[in-house]
Amino acid sequence: MTLYPPPSFQDGLTPSLLYATRQTVSSQKVHRSIHRHDGIVELLFVYQGEGTYIVDGYSYSIRPGDLLLYNQGDLHEVSSASEHEIGTFCFGISGLSLNGLTPGQMTTPENGFVRPAGARHAEIHALCKLIYEHMEQNTAHAHEIANRLLPALVLLSLDFPADERSGQQQADLILSNRIRQYIAVHFAEPLTLAGLGSLLHVSPYYLAHVFKRITGFSPIQYMIRCRIGEAQNLLITTDYSAAQIAAMVGYNGAGHFNAIFTKTVGLPPIRYRREYLARMQGRRGQ
Known part of the structure; x- marks a missing residue:
């Protein structure tokens, strides 16, 4: 078995959190077409609901506990399988540079765009909720705390291995x-x-x-x-x-x-x- 080094930030420089949003399953679904963000990486955590995630042409069925990774500039789309939104936390991130990857890249297709949290679902949910709530306070001190928590969320997310959904493409x-x-x-x-x-x-x-x-x-x-x-x-x-x-x-x-x-x-x-x-x-x- 090949062992890979754990993910780490280039030169120890940590990324910045631009925004944090939360979709709730009580909201009626509004379809958002495939889009991309130049200069922004996104990290989503699915805490409730199921649906489909399309990123850079790769398609995944998604479920609670999944972490969804978007590279800077990737085309992506999340659609719910029901008439209501999928429950997600979404974090927009700038200045992300990981060792072994180009700036603005979280993952490669070979390493998977979806990482299931598995048994650590509740832990990741709690961390996402904490970061989101600090961003919602809209004060400089609360935003500073959110930015201090962000690196832990990024590294934890990348530490989870992809599962069978990230198979070889034809x-x-x-x-x-x-x-x-x-x-x-x-x-x-x-x-x-x-x-x-x-x-x-x-x-x-x-x-x-x-x-x-x-x-x-x-x-x-x-x-x-x-x-x-x-x-x-x-x-x-x-x-x-x-x-x-x-x-x-x-x-x-x-x-x-x-x-x-x-x-x-x-x-x-x-x-x-x-x-x-x-x-x-x-x-x-x-």
Whole structure:
């Protein structure tokens, strides 16, 4: 058996906590499309509920006790298996540099994006709750305590081994991941199956067939999800108008954008912004 050194911070420099949020299972599910955060690593802990976690093209079924790892810039999505949200704590982290990994990287696909806490479920839950409650106090002293607790949570999370869900990926899944990555970067541009096939050196028919079989979406449907995911980010982190955001994510008209956003998310764009900020008490978040 190969022994790996325990995770540690490069040069002893610890990361900083940007935000902490908690989703409760009493909340009605609002679907949030696949999105990513540049410059931010995220760590989630599932304390209640079940669903699906998709990150960088890898798909996991998730359950209570799971820790979900997001590398900086990774596409990711958590969706509930029920009509209500999954109970999670979410921590946005900056300045993470781990020995053996590039800055902003928590893990590799080979080492798994999901780490089950197992018998230490209650311990991790208590630590997450403590960090979240200190961040909620919104004082400099409480935030300092939360930032002192954060390194322990990060290192503990990385110390848990991945389980059977992090199995070896097959060639078709690698192709699907490449399609995802390209669309994620170029979703605001006009995309065609012929163009994607030429780029990835496969026939458009085979590309669409593999992608649909693995993801459940056509490449064009996935492009729409990426556009709407970025629109959600812009709605909750900026004051841009719906028309401005429509143009930024690749739509020529606000009316078309509003219709697609409402169909995908279940709420019109401006109402989505208003309800999100009301839940966050006006704070801009993840």
